[in-house]
Amino acid sequence: MWDYSDKVIDHYRNPRNVGKIDNADAIGEAGSLACGDSLKIYLKIKDGIVTDAKFQTFGCGSAVASSSILTEMIIGKSIEEVKKITNKDIADQLGGLPPEKMHCSVMGYEALEDALKNYDDYTDLDDIRNEEEANKQREKIVCTCFGITENVIWDAIKMNGLKTVEEVTNYTKAGGACGKCKGLIQDIIDTYYKKEEHEKNESTLTPAQKIIKINNVIEKQISPELMKDGGDITLVDIDGNKVMVKLRGKCSGCKNSHLTLKAFVEKTLKDTVDLNIEVVEVE
């Protein structure tokens, strides 16, 4: 049995703001009856402030409690404040949710996001993310069993620091039925953390630090790998993102991944230092 906080039990037994708002200024939906959970949220907005919020939900006790507390959290808040609410905030307000029930808080967040997108004056969500094209790409369905898009998985990873497929399943349901999408989910997790690492490196490394890091990676990671198969690497020069090297022999890592020696070196430096690095082989 799952352990529920007193607040979850209270909101499940006495849900606040249940129902529908006629002439709502914004309506958002998330989940679907086919998936076993669904939520519709109605907002009344005046002068940029949420003056009323109601919900209708079909789902478990955690879904009811998440929806109920969400309405309490947003009434009286400005649109700007509401936009900052995450599924983690919803779960925190409830005093926590069991990991297997975190998807209920995600459903609340998604319904709210949908309502804000539909709000007439709400135009800047894409500006905030500044990734319109990437978002379009992430609209594609990853988990067909539950109709979960890449966008939803990406946001859940980002907001909750999810690291494993199991955690993504707990937060979004994706992967929780036939399991065919688990490989795709792992790819999304890998891509997210690679991107995060890249952004961290880009924002924090000075040119001098970058040179030191390239040297370290060559010495501690690349060279030992090449030496296993009698290969070798000599760093000749670094000019911005161009890394000039002399290469000799092969490496076991290259053979396993079918990469050329130069491609192996470039991939390792891109993964660990900077995605813009280009390796140039010199005589």
Ligand code: FES
């Ligand atoms: S496709 Fe995701 S669980 Fe079936």
